[in-house]
Amino acid sequence: MSIGILVLAVLILAAAGFVLGRQRALATAGGDPRRLHSLPGHYGQFTAILAAVPALVLLAIWLLAQPLAIESRIAPMLTADSPADRSLAMADVRRISIGLDLLAVSDRLSEDAVASLSSETLAPRLRQVGTAVTQVTPEALSAAKAHRTMRHTLQIWMTAAVGLTAATCFVFALLRIRPDFRARNVSERFVMWLLIAASLVAVATTAGIVLSLVSETLHFFRIYPAREFFLSLTWNPQFRGGSDLGIWPLLWGTVYISIIALIVAVPIGLLTAVYLSEYASRRTRGWAKPAIEILAGIPTIVYGLFALITVGPALRDWFAQPLGLGASSSSVMTAGLVMGIMLIPFVSSLSDDIINAVPQSLRDGSYGLGATQSETVKLVILPAALPGIVGAVLLAASRAIGETMIVVLGAGAAAKLSLNPFEAMTTVTVKIVSQLTGDTEFASPETLVAFALGLTLFVMTLVLNVLALYIVRKYREQYE
Structure with missing residues (x-):
């Protein structure tokens, strides 16, 4: 399942949680909202938040960690003389891996057919589907096939984990609803943390920009003297x-x-x-x-x-x-x-x-x-x-x-x-x-x-x- 469809499914479940949470709150109060601690909408918001937020957070963490996990397994399969060469080789592997997916869709190839592709004739076919590669070595092709297999396997596990988390939290939220539950406090506390996170976006972005500039600048000054950079007139x-x-x-x-x-x-x-x-x-x-x-x-x-x-x-x-x-x-x-x-x-x-x-x-x-x-x-x-x-x-x-x-x-x-x-x-x-x-x-x-x-x-x-x-x-x- 693609990431967009997965996110849409979680949001639909959250919308359903809002409706069902509100209805369950009224049902537990015998249809009288005056017996509830919070407004019926707060119970719906609580259910929607609990169904969507943990699942989306897990999805974000998974998407950040998955490329690192895959590359740590694929990197030993590549022979490179320096970290820069290894980085370039890994970029080629990623392009070939994505190109194999495009080729499988355009030519309707089975998994066995993709696994039997050879490096001699693959480069022209990848360029036909929009993948910018000049040549495909047997080493890069082998690593790309392993990269593709791991990516698909982890994507299946990601879909299962995110879906299970959303469903579990959805059921847990519905079971928590009762007339004396303080749903308004939970909803307002979530909104407060959401506002704090939004206010930290600019700070985090600035910090990221500064750190990236400083790290690469220090790398430059290890190669070229800072004295010449700041004092030379040429x-x-x-x-x-x-x-x-x-x-x-x-x-x-x-x-x-x-x-x-x-x-x-x-x-x-x-x-x-x-x-x-x-x-x-x-x-x-x-x-x-x-x-x-x-x-x-x-x-x-x-x-x-x-x-x-x-x-x-x-x-x-x-x-x-x-x-x-x-x-x-x-x-x-x-x-x-x-x-x-x-x-x-x-x-x-x-x-x-x-x-x-x-x-x-x-x-x-x-x-x-x-x-x-x-x-x-x-x-x-x-x-x-x-x-x-x-x-x-x-x-x-x-x-x-x-x-x-x-x-x-x-x-x-x-x-x-x-x-x-x-x-x-x-x-x-x-x-x-x-x-x-x-x-x-x-x-x-x-x-x-x-x-x-x-x-x-x-x-x-x-x-x-x-x-x-x-x-x-x-x-x-x-x-x-």
């Missing part, structure tokens, strides 16, 4: 030895493009927010604010194409070539301008919400003292909203640092240290993508450097976000 990956992997050209390109983007986005976004919150009529605000926020919904690849086709050639023809500063349409200025346009709704929307949060009493007090509207905005509203505006700007800076597609299409891929804004440069995110794509050896420092770059970028954005939260919380005005 980025020159060769993939054949003699590489120079200094981070400073990439950091400079990231910071340079982000600064230009903020120079564009912050004044326009802030002035837009002031106009919409203080000067625009309700009708104008009703159509202008959604129109501006549409910019935030445009995919970044569209911005990149806009930079490549329109903005880049215009800057080259109108400024770079006449001033003798360059002849390329890919430049820091191109990426910075387009990225700044993309960031305008981030700054304007957040700043508009913050300005609107300033109490009307402050405006009325300023007008009562004889101040004009512009003086009230400059001397009262903006100072009161300044911490939130600074936080919005720092969040927009974090968004600019992590941008990739606009830089790829608008700024090029040259890693260099230059002050000329009309030269092509690149950023950390672009090089992370380029180092992890293509036919490269994963264990090489030229590939592992992507994790060190990712960890550096993570630290940069984390510092900006923490700084934004600190500024907002420390200097936020408390109004009654």
Whole structure:
């Protein structure tokens, strides 16, 4: 039985448990719900929870443990010189094993026919069913057949275990129901733990990201010296030895493009927010604010194409070539301008919400003292909203640092240290993508450097976000 059908069966049993649990609760109370400790629905919820949750938890644990158990049995059947080679061989075994399943379904092969397949003619047949394999060795085929057999056997045991657990808990829940049973307490306690688990998802995800980045970064620094990575001013990956992997050209390109983007986005976004919150009529605000926020919904690849086709050639023809500063349409200025346009709704929307949060009493007090509207905005509203505006700007800076597609299409891929804004440069995110794509050896420092770059970028954005939260919380005005 497939996993989807198994989960659906458990959920159907839980739904049936809700109905039967509610009916049994009313039956034990003689049809009078006032004799029950909890509402009839709580008894149904208790039955449904007990029928579904233990079975689904067992299913999740089984799915996590099954690949490890299978590979621990299959790995001794493979001959490999290093852990990396063993990992690649195991990946081939998994692909061949899944390909045998697809081949058995498409050609309607029996188990005996699958077991008699030979490695000489198997590769073309596997490619016909969509399995990406170049060749199948007798060793890999033997291991794949054993992998497939173990997988099917464990899947049968999994179906039986999950079904038995759901049925047992279902019956146990029905037997527990009686008028004095505190079903509401059990139901509410489950909801509380569910909310706690949901709140821990972000924490667990962040911890997983950090641990994976740190582990691979330490692996990189065992191969390539950290001193050269943080102090070298040259980025020159060769993939054949003699590489120079200094981070400073990439950091400079990231910071340079982000600064230009903020120079564009912050004044326009802030002035837009002031106009919409203080000067625009309700009708104008009703159509202008959604129109501006549409910019935030445009995919970044569209911005990149806009930079490549329109903005880049215009800057080259109108400024770079006449001033003798360059002849390329890919430049820091191109990426910075387009990225700044993309960031305008981030700054304007957040700043508009913050300005609107300033109490009307402050405006009325300023007008009562004889101040004009512009003086009230400059001397009262903006100072009161300044911490939130600074936080919005720092969040927009974090968004600019992590941008990739606009830089790829608008700024090029040259890693260099230059002050000329009309030269092509690149950023950390672009090089992370380029180092992890293509036919490269994963264990090489030229590939592992992507994790060190990712960890550096993570630290940069984390510092900006923490700084934004600190500024907002420390200097936020408390109004009654």
